[in-house]
Amino acid sequence: MSDNSIELRGVTKRFDNTVAVDDLSLTVKDDETYGFLGPNGAGKSTTISMLLDYQRPTEGTARVLGQDPQTDGAEVRAKIGNLPDQYSTYNKLSARRHLQFVIDTKGVDDDPERLLERVGLTDVINEPAGTFSQGMKQRLALAMALVGEPELLILDEPFTGLDPHGVRTVRDIVQAERERDTAVFFSSHILGQVELVCDRIGILHNGRLIAEGTLDELRANIDADEDASIEDIFVAYTHDSVRATTEGVR
Numbered sequence: 001m002s003d004n005s006i007e008l009r010g011v012t013k014r015f016d017n018t019v020a021v022d023d024l025s026l027t028v029k030d031d032e033t034y035g036f037l038g039p040n041g042a043g044k045s046t047t048i049s050m051l052l053d054y055q056r057p058t059e060g061t062a063r064v065l066g067q068d069p070q071t072d073g074a075e076v077r078a079k080i081g082n083l084p085d086q087y088s089t090y091n092k093l094s095a096r097r098h099l100q101f102v103i104d105t106k107g108v109d110d111d112p113e114r115l116l117e118r119v120g121l122t123d124v125i126n127e128p129a130g131t132f133s134q135g136m137k138q139r140l141a142l143a144m145a146l147v148g149e150p151e152l153l154i155l156d157e158p159f160t161g162l163d164p165h166g167v168r169t170v171r172d173i174v175q176a177e178r179e180r181d182t183a184v185f186f187s188s189h190i191l192g193q194v195e196l197v198c199d200r201i202g203i204l205h206n207g208r209l210i211a212e213g214t215l216d217e218l219r220a221n222i223d224a225d226e227d228a229s230i231e232d233i234f235v236a237y238t239h240d241s242v243r244a245t246t247e248g249v250r
């Protein structure tokens, strides 16, 4: 059994003339919370879609929970909780029915009410999702990701669209999952939250991993002040990726 939840080796993904992900190698340990950052268009969602075998690498290999998503995709996805970027709900179906669908698909016996309680949606358990606000849909999608006590949570922009209560709820859930030794891999532009929950951070820019480490390591690599914020660090790395790459700041 591998000690790593995610192992990417030399992964490249091309779309016609666009190199969305460029020779990406990255490891996430099985008890680690890893923040995957990068400017718009950096390649984060494309990377996540390859972990789930929704898209396939042009080159390189991915292993997730010790398995190859290309050959064992269904098995791998059954062990993962995934919050996709911009989840679309089925407008006529209730929150309960959404959860029951995932519970049945995964073949587990979780209680929908308990899951909705975790994301603060028990009051609307029988309401159709079409009546939900964007933030409520996001909470529902997160509850769906938690079905079956996944070994790995992959969250694409989990904080987006949430009010401060929702942001805190997501953060509490990430922390609770971490205490359960679940690996968490998430992308986010909400850097303050990343700083609060992540063990390590990777910064992707133009498809390349230009920096990786703890926040202190990222600060040290660019000789940033001790009190430099995560936003300062992110901007310093990504405003000029060529410099960061050639100076070997990883």
Ligand SMILES: Nc1ncnc2c1ncn2[C@@H]1O[C@H](COP(=O)(O)OP(=O)(O)OP(=O)(O)O)[C@@H](O)[C@H]1O
Pocket: 015, 018, 019, 020, 038, 039, 040, 041, 042, 043, 044, 045, 046, 047
């Ligand atoms: N299906 C596709 N066909 C062509 N190009 C694509 C496709 N999917 C993504 N791309 C391109 O790949 C690059 C990476 O996109 P991706 O969505 O992975 O970035 P991202 O880091 O998730 O961005 P954001 O933070 O804006 O969500 C972009 O240049 C995008 O236009």
